[in-house]
Amino acid sequence: MTEVSPSLGSRDPGASVQRLSGPRRDRAVALASHPLTLRLFTALILFSAWEYAGRVPVSAGFPGFIETMKAMAEMTADGLLVAALLITLQPLALGLAISAVIGIGLGIGMGLSRVAEWLMAPPFIVMQAAPMAALIPLLVFAYGIGLAAKVLTVCIMAMPVIVLNSYLAIRQTPASLIEMGRSFQGSKPQIILKIMLPSASPVIFAGLRLGAAAGFIGAILAELLITPTGIGDLITYNQSIAEYPKMYAAIFSVIALSVLFIEGLGKIEAAIFRREGRRA
Amino acid sequence: MTARARPAIADTPIIEVKNLSKTYEGGVEALNDVSLDVPQGKLTTLLGPSGCGKTTLLKIIAGLIPSTKGEVRVSGRMVTGPGPDRAFVFQDFALMPWATVLRNVAFGLELRGVGREEREAVARRHIAEVGLAGFEHRHPHELSGGMRQRVGLARALAVDADVLLMDEPFSSVDEQTRRKFQEDMLSLLSARGKTVLFVTHSIEEAVYLSDRIVLLSRRPSRVAEVIEPDIRRGDDPEAIRRHPAYLDTVETIWQGLKRYLD
Amino acid sequence: MKLFGYHVPMMTSLILWIALWEILGQSGAALVLPPFSAVVERVFEIVPTPTYLKALAITAEAYLLGNLIAIVVGVPVGVLMGRSVIADRLLLPWVNIFLSAPLSALVPVIMVLFGLGMTTIVLTVVLFAVWIIVLDARAGARGISPSLVEMARSYGATPWQAFSKIYLWAALPEILAGIRLGCIRAVKGVIIGQLLVSIVGFGHLFEIYSSNFLMEHFWALVVTLFIFAFAIAEGLGYLERRVEYYAASRN
Numbered sequence: 070m071t072e073v074s075p076s077l078g079s080r081d082p083g084a085s086v087q088r089l090s091g092p093r094r095d096r097a098v099a100l101a102s103h104p105l106t107l108r109l110f111t112a113l114i115l116f117s118a119w120e121y122a123g124r125v126p127v128s129a130g131f132p133g134f135i136e137t138m139k140a141m142a143e144m145t146a147d148g149l150l151v152a153a154l155l156i157t158l159q160p161l162a163l164g165l166a167i168s169a170v171i172g173i174g175l176g177i178g179m180g181l182s183r184v185a186e187w188l189m190a191p192p193f194i195v196m197q198a199a200p201m202a203a204l205i206p207l208l209v210f211a212y213g214i215g216l217a218a219k220v221l222t223v224c225i226m227a228m229p230v231i232v233l234n235s236y237l238a239i240r241q242t243p244a245s246l247i248e249m250g251r252s253f254q255g256s257k258p259q260i261i262l263k264i265m266l267p268s269a270s271p272v273i274f275a276g277l278r279l280g281a282a283a284g285f286i287g288a289i290l291a292e293l294l295i296t297p298t299g300i301g302d303l304i305t306y307n308q309s310i311a312e313y314p315k316m317y318a319a320i321f322s323v324i325a326l327s328v329l330f331i332e333g334l335g336k337i338e339a340a341i342f343r344r345e346g347r348r349a
Numbered sequence: 350m351t352a353r354a355r356p357a358i359a360d361t362p363i364i365e366v367k368n369l370s371k372t373y374e375g376g377v378e379a380l381n382d383v384s385l386d387v388p389q390g391k392l393t394t395l396l397g398p399s400g401c402g403k404t405t406l407l408k409i410i411a412g413l414i415p416s417t418k419g420e421v422r423v424s425g426r427m428v429t430g431p432g433p434d435r436a437f438v439f440q441d442f443a444l445m446p447w448a449t450v451l452r453n454v455a456f457g458l459e460l461r462g463v464g465r466e467e468r469e470a471v472a473r474r475h476i477a478e479v480g481l482a483g484f485e486h487r488h489p490h491e492l493s494g495g496m497r498q499r500v501g502l503a504r505a506l507a508v509d510a511d512v513l514l515m516d517e518p519f520s521s522v523d524e525q526t527r528r529k530f531q532e533d534m535l536s537l538l539s540a541r542g543k544t545v546l547f548v549t550h551s552i553e554e555a556v557y558l559s560d561r562i563v564l565l566s567r568r569p570s571r572v573a574e575v576i577e578p579d580i581r582r583g584d585d586p587e588a589i590r591r592h593p594a595y596l597d598t599v600e601t602i603w604q605g606l607k608r609y610l611d
Numbered sequence: 612m613k614l615f616g617y618h619v620p621m622m623t624s625l626i627l628w629i630a631l632w633e634i635l636g637q638s639g640a641a642l643v644l645p646p647f648s649a650v651v652e653r654v655f656e657i658v659p660t661p662t663y664l665k666a667l668a669i670t671a672e673a674y675l676l677g678n679l680i681a682i683v684v685g686v687p688v689g690v691l692m693g694r695s696v697i698a699d700r701l702l703l704p705w706v707n708i709f710l711s712a713p714l715s716a717l718v719p720v721i722m723v724l725f726g727l728g729m730t731t732i733v734l735t736v737v738l739f740a741v742w743i744i745v746l747d748a749r750a751g752a753r754g755i756s757p758s759l760v761e762m763a764r765s766y767g768a769t770p771w772q773a774f775s776k777i778y779l780w781a782a783l784p785e786i787l788a789g790i791r792l793g794c795i796r797a798v799k800g801v802i803i804g805q806l807l808v809s810i811v812g813f814g815h816l817f818e819i820y821s822s823n824f825l826m827e828h829f830w831a832l833v834v835t836l837f838i839f840a841f842a843i844a845e846g847l848g849y850l851e852r853r854v855e856y857y858a859a860s861r862n
Contacts, residue, residue: 107700115705130723191625198795198844199837200802206821207829210643278711285713286803293715294806304719313723320716331711413761431765443762447780457766460776508766 132314137321140314149303150322156299157323160216161288164223168280172228173273176235180269181261190236197229202287205294219291219298226287227280234276238269271342278334285327362386363512363544364410369419370569371405379405381569382419387512387561392538392545394555397565397573398606403548404440404516406570410546411437411514423512433461436505438515442497444489450476450500451485457508468507475503478537495526502534506541513538515547519554531558532586552606556580556598557589564605574605645827653831662816663832669812673729674801677736681793684737685744686786690778692745693752703749710742714800718807732804732811739800740793747789751782784854791847798840 116134123133132140144150179186205222212218242265250260292301303319364387371380379402387393395403408414410421412431421428423435431437436457444453451472452459458468476485479499489497498518505513519527535558538545549555555562556578564574578598580589589595629647636646657663692699692706718735725731759781763773779786805814813832820829 108704111701111705128724187619187621188624188627191622192628195625195837195841198798199840200799202799202803202806203817203833203836205806206817207643207833210821210824210826211641282711282713286715289713290715290803290806293719300716304716308719308723316723317720320720323716324712327713328708328711408761411761411765413765431767433767435765437762437765439758439762441756441758443756443758445759445777445780447783456776460763460766460768460772 130311130313132317136314137317140312141318141322144303144315144318150319153299153303153319154322154326157288157292157301159299160219160223160291161284163216164220164287165227165281165284167220168224168227168231168284169277172231172276172280173235176232176273176276177239177266177269179232179236180239180265186236186240189232193229193232193236196225197233201225201229202290205290209295214296218295219288222291222295223284223287226290227284230283231276231280234279235269235273238272238276239265241272242268271338274334274338274341278331278338281334282327282331285323285330289323361389363389363424364546365422366406366410367420367422369406369409369421370417371402371409371414372417378569380409380416381571383565383570383572384419385563385572385575387544387546389544390542391560392535392547392558393561393563394547394549394559395563395565396549396552396555396602396606397570398567399550400568401565402568402570403550403565406565407514407516407546407548411435413437433508434510435512435514436508436510438498438501438505438513438518440517440520442489442501442521444497444500446489449486449488450481450492453489453500454503454507457504461508471507472503475507476500478506479503480533493526495522495530498522498530506537506543511544513543513545515545517548517550519549519551527554528586534558552599552602553590556595556602562602564602576602643826645830649827650830650834653827654834657828657831658835666812666816669729670732670801670805673732673804673812674736674797677733677801678740678790678794678797680733681737681740681744681797682790685741685789685793686748686779687774689745689748689786689789690752690774690782693749693755693782694778699749702745706742706745706749709738710746714738715803715807718804722808727808727810729811731808732801735804736797736800739803740797743796744786744789744793747785747792748782751785751789752778754785755781784851787847787851787854791844791851794847795840795844798843802836 119137120134123131123136126133141150175185175189179189204225205218208218208221208225212221246264246268247260250264255263289301292298293305297305300319300323304316307313307316307319366383366385366387369380369383370378372378383406395406397403405414409416410423410428412428412435423432426432426434445456448456451469454476455463455468455472458471463471473482473485476482479502481496481499481503484492484496489500492500498521501518519530522530531554547555547558557580559578562576562578563572564576565571566573576598579594580592580598632644633647635641636644636649688702692702714735717738718731721731721734721738725734755778759777760773763777768776802813805812806817808814809818813836816832817829819825820832
């Protein structure tokens with residue numbers, strides 16, 4: 070993005086631009102406007118604001134950034150945080166794996182078969198729009214307060230978007246590609262495996278990424294609503310004893326983990342599909 | 350009978366471009382030391398191979414892009430940005446799809462804070478002049494390409510600027526519509542004494558329309574040649590297109606431009 | 612789908628699912644699944660009660676207020692990001708983070724700071740809705756045809772005029788898409804907020820029904836919520852399609 074159309078930022082468009090040039094200045098400008106520099110810069114602003122708000126203090130329940138980071142370092146050092154994150158990851162990983170396998174399978178089936186589409190698409194369209202979190206209490210009744218209910222919570226949150234993305238991805242295979250396959254006498258399995266699936270894969274992958282984001286919401290919700298374990302336990306326990314820095318540290322760590330995980334998925338996605346010149 | 354009297358073109362320039370250069374960020378040199386005058390009340394064309402920077406030059410004159418070096422004066426005043434003395438007609442029409450023809454044409458006046466009744470009256474008059482009476486309440490997507498550009502022209506006329514800057518206004522209009530539109534535009538403009546600076550890559554269009562043609566070389570552009578076609582306008586348009594002077598000029602320019610193609 | 616040569620509308624399969632639900636419920640196979648007919652009966656029973664109507668009113672208020680804040684803040688920020696490189700570079704990474712972050716983890720923070728009341732629910736709604744609104748408004752503002760921007764400038768538009776008369780309208784299809792997605796996320800936000808706070812609105816009802824094992828009541832509540840959510844999503848989708856013509860005619 071080198072050439073940018075006139076923006077709200079450039080108030081004085083007509084003024085002739087007299088840029089001070091010189092290699093050193095150019096390099097300084099390039100460094101200052103580098104996305105990473107700006108990201109660190111905004112992070113600095115955000116964390117300073119957080120620290121400031123913590124020192125005012127805005128509320129007794131609002132520790133500053135440094136205090137929170139100290140608590141996080143402490144919890145990391147005694148292994149509490151890592152142990153909690155691993156516990157939280159359990160239902161998440163299980164739930165996501167189940168949702169991915171079943172969800173992609175169902176979605177592809179719906180994309181290929183009109184009957185499957187008619188039968189399965191409506192419930193998933195409703196689930197996609199609906200607040201599935203409302204079903205969590207029912208899962209507890211049906212499956213108790215153990216791992217099963219938590220895994221299913223992740224599944225009901227993550228599955229709809231995975232199913233619908235896979236289904237639409239298959240359905241939207243360019244007709245000309247399929248006709249090309251048929252004109253070369255490709256068999257139905259060949260057309261599905263060699264044309265439809267590769268054509269659909271970016272959108273299916275994007276569905277997985279969205280499903281993972283929804284799954285994280287579900288996993289945390291399960292721990293907050295069903296039984297406090299893992300990170301949910303650290304959050305609720307420290308909240309109840311007003312140990313706010315630790316509570317914030319737990320929240321910070323789980324959000325950071327999910328952001329890194331989802332960004333990682335995005336990077337993989339970009340690496341696979343950008344090479345082919347397509348984006349999900 | 351000549352519709353437009355053709356005295357020597359040496360009269361007062363309204364646009365003066367002096368030693369203009371433009372280098373884009375990233376080092377692409379679009380213009381290199383361009384100087385030219387545009388005479389008042391005439392139609393001047395910027396003609397050159399595609400990608401030669403003619404649109405860049407037009408947009409610098411419009412004040413939409415800053416220059417790197419040199420200056421542009423319109424009516425003696427330095428151009429530092431867009432101004433009410435110039436109105437721009439866009440290649441892709443730049444109509445607002447959510448607004449009616451009436452609001453699109455009145456938009457320049459709306460931005461200046463002219464009251465609704467007054468600006469709509471002005472807009473209606475110009476809509477009628479470009480031949481779109483009855484289409485005031487249509488939306489752009491309901492119009493053909495030629496009609497859309499008539500809306501663009503009416504919008505530029507409605508602000509009553511001295512200079513009309515037109516960036517390949519007919520390139521997105523189909524061939525049949527284009528000829529009729531060109532003739533309509535010539536008669537409309539000759540009645541008003543507007544100065545027009547017109548960018549095109551069509552030699553025929555340039556020769557048919559212009560009082561003066563500025564030939565630009567390939568990028569970085571310089572002024573290669575200035576030609577003043579000796580064509581009597583107001584004659585039957587078909588006669589003009591068959592006239593030896595017209596055909597000769599087209600041929601001369603083609604010969605001149607050919608060396609930029611490879 | 613076609614069946615015996617007749618076109619069968621897609622959503623009709625829901626009837627089949629409901630029939631299955633009824634059979635399962637009647638058979639008593641699953642303890643937590645009462646028959647659909649009983650649930651429907653309960654719907655008509657609980658909806659007119661003052662408790663339900665009050666919960667609905669509170670939820671609707673939090674939902675609408677939260678969405679309103681998200682739109683009023685999100686759209687201008689998104690358009691600014693779409694038109695200014697600096698604003699975009701500063702804000703985009705954070706918008707992307709919050710778009711996919713598990714926001715349910717932040718609700719306890721809001722609860723600590725703002726108590727167990729309306730404010731917390733409203734803020735949860737804002738938190739769920741605002742990011743996608745920003746991102747779509749940004750996409751819309753980036754997609755504005757450059758010549759339309761130049762047109763505004765060449766006719767002397769002030770920055771405010773350019774924003775209110777051109778950018779906002781040119782980006783409208785994307786902005787509306789963002790608002791629709793934001794509203795769908797907000798439904799989830801308002802329910803998650805109430806489940807966690809659990810003493811306000813439907814959250815309170817969920818608590819009562821589940822702790823007393825009133826499964827029919829519980830399902831009746833879920834069914835009404837799903838209907839609301841689906842109606843909101845479809846209604847906004849319909850509105851969006853009505854402006855689609857000019858999204859298609861922009862280029």
